[in-house]
Amino acid sequence: MNRPLDRRLGWTWWTRNGSYFRIFLREATSAFILAEVVLFMLLLHKAGQDAETYLAYRDFLWHPLMVVFHLVALAFALWHTISFFLIAPNALPGQVAGRRIPAAFIIGQQFAGLAAVTLLLFLWVAWVGAT
């Protein structure tokens, strides 16, 4: 069961201090992630329709104001990624065969995974676009 925060804190707890605010922003990143997922879902929807309808939606998605939104969403998404990677050493058991795994190793591995997945996705889409 979810444990609500102490009611005495009120709903403005996230304005109290910097670390509360960072937690609030970190949680708020999920709103941007959901928004981008829904926009992508609609792109898939339009892909199943005729070219004109699809391009009208794509041009909306690529409108300069929407690109500004995408860049803001990207910043929030990256914040989610980075903060998620940085807390992983605290969440994992941290020991293999009685030895401590260095936190830097765990964090480094995750960024390597991120780079690999991102690169593969870029190469795949660029290859389809170029051929």
Added chain:
Amino acid sequence: MSGRSHEPLFWSLFVVGSVLAAVIVPALILVTSVFGPFGWRWFADAFTHDGIRDLLQHSIVRLAIGAVIALIAVHACHRLRHLAIDLHAPLPAGLIGVLAYGSAAAVAVLTAIFLALV
């Protein structure tokens, strides 16, 4: 409240969704919505009407996209649910849960339908 809760089920989906959101969402935003409008020709060409149909041509790709989108949606809605409760949204906790997981389910089902129709 009864002793049983659906929380563990949603939580395990949430963990997988967290990893996918962390690893895939930045690249997804860049590829679908940033590189094209910035005039990178390969990426612009990948999102013409024929281009996106080529991207989605294989059923393995559509299955993967459907699963990834569903899990990321569950992840985001789970967190928004907790955020809404922590912000003392003036709604019953049960209703917030139904809204949150209902939205996630709607995104998952609609994505599957749209992918099947491409």
